[in-house]
Amino acid sequence: MARMHTRRRGKSGSDRPATDENPEWSDVDASDVEERVVELAEQGNDPSQIGMKLRDEGVTGTPVPNVKLATGKKVTEILDEHDATPDLPEDLRNLMERAVRLRDHMEENQQDFQNKRALQNTESKVRRLVAYYRGDELDADFEYDYEEVKELLEG
Known part of the structure; x- marks a missing residue:
């Protein structure tokens, strides 16, 4: 489908591997991930930035490839539970x-x-x-x- 304000169609990107479970090498605790998500949100990071920081830096040195697989909840759901949602989407x-x-x-x-x-x-x-x-x-x-x-x- 074409873009709204241009005639171009965009470029295809890479897709995330289809998996239902956290990788073996990522042995992070769900509660630690949730605490880190809230901590990063309080520092003023957006949900997408939080996901990238967890992917790159991780929790206690272990990277988190996918927050939803590690915790069973999306980053925004975790922020909703802890009343740390930003004022604007x-x-x-x-x-x-x-x-x-x-x-x-x-x-x-x-x-x-x-x-x-x-x-x-x-x-x-x-x-x-x-x-x-x-x-x-x-x-x-x-x-x-x-x-x-x-x-x-x-x-």
């Missing part, structure tokens, strides 16, 4: 940060029409995601506004 936060950067760039470079289009596309994606998350992850009356979002991301 990660994908929405990343898009909002990009929109703020593009808006700041457009204030300095009014003739940059390519980035003007990129800003329009990004803000369109933000509005679509806000509509998707409204009521569940966001307040029912949340609206995308540049000034409010800039304050929200800075604070």
